[in-house]
Amino acid sequence: MTFKSKFFTLEFLKWQSKQYSYYTVTFLKMYTLLYGLWKYLFQKDEYFVLILGLDNAGKTTFLEQTKTKFSKNYKGLNPAKITTTVGLNIGRIDMHGVRLNFWDLGGQEDLQVLWDKYYAECHAVVYIIDSSDIDRLQESKEAFDKMITNPSLVGVPLLLVANKQDIPKCLTVGRIKEVFRESKHLIGRRDCHVLAVSALHGDGVHEGIEWVVHRVRRNTLRPPKKNGDS
Ligand SMILES: Nc1nc2c(ncn2[C@@H]2O[C@H](COP(=O)(O)OP(=O)(O)OP(=O)(O)O)[C@@H](O)[C@H]2O)c(=O)[nH]1
Numbered sequence: 001m002t003f004k005s006k007f008f009t010l011e012f013l014k015w016q017s018k019q020y021s022y023y024t025v026t027f028l029k030m031y032t033l034l035y036g037l038w039k040y041l042f043q044k045d046e047y048f049v050l051i052l053g054l055d056n057a058g059k060t061t062f063l064e065q066t067k068t069k070f071s072k073n074y075k076g077l078n079p080a081k082i083t084t085t086v087g088l089n090i091g092r093i094d095m096h097g098v099r100l101n102f103w104d105l106g107g108q109e110d111l112q113v114l115w116d117k118y119y120a121e122c123h124a125v126v127y128i129i130d131s132s133d134i135d136r137l138q139e140s141k142e143a144f145d146k147m148i149t150n151p152s153l154v155g156v157p158l159l160l161v162a163n164k165q166d167i168p169k170c171l172t173v174g175r176i177k178e179v180f181r182e183s184k185h186l187i188g189r190r191d192c193h194v195l196a197v198s199a200l201h202g203d204g205v206h207e208g209i210e211w212v213v214h215r216v217r218r219n220t221l222r223p224p225k226k227n228g229d230s
Pocket residue numbers: 053054055056057058059060061062079080082083084085086105106107108128163164165166167197198199200201
């Protein structure tokens with residue numbers, strides 16, 4: 001090879017490698033741009049909702065009704081087949097362009113110590129009260145007080161579900177409000193709402209979930225996660 005042809009080959013190789021790096025950078029820029037657009041258009045805001053309350057209050061029944069009402073093709077578990085929760089039940093629904101993830105924890109006394117592990121990550125709490133269990137109303141209020149005193153729940157909307165309203169002679173919503181109003185100073189400025197529900201029959205479940213969605217979306221203290229966020 002002559003000196004001239006060697007020179008031209010070298011120049012050509014340099015030019016070619018410049019072209020390659022130009023295409024690589026352009027490709028990466030396009031990829032980043034398109035991925036950002038895809039994320040913006042298709043990824044939903046995600047919120048995490050804790051379902052808490054004493055054992056037997058109806059938390060898992062409430063979750064099953066929620067999944068049945070808001071998920072296409074989901075046939076809820078037979079209520080008779082729902083047993084006490086020892087670990088965690090999860091559920092997920094999409095509505096109003098957002099995703100709600102539910103964590104339903106066991107309510108037995110020795111399992112309540114696990115509740116606070118989820119506080120920092122949650123965007124709302126649905127607290128279930130058994131309106132037919134007059135003897136344990138005070139115990140439920142104490143568990144509620146302990147929960148809302150935890151600083152990791154500051155600013156989190158609270159939905160109090162007065163469940164089992166289908167049972168004759170159960171406590172009225174008015175009575176339950178009266179009792180839980182004593183915790184007003186602990187609730188502070190958090191959004192809080194008490195709702196009459198029969199999780200077994202599904203009454204009030206839709207309204208409750210609508211309330212939660214609206215409150216978590218407007219709560220600037222706990223921004224949503226984008227799905228895909230770790
Ligand atoms: N009548 C009536 N029974 C209900 C209602 N909701 C739940 N139950 C019943 O209450 C019992 C307990 O319900 P669960 O959903 O398992 O209660 P839980 O709060 O998840 O209990 P743990 O998992 O032990 O903390 C079951 O027999 C349910 O069928 C309701 O609205 N009305």
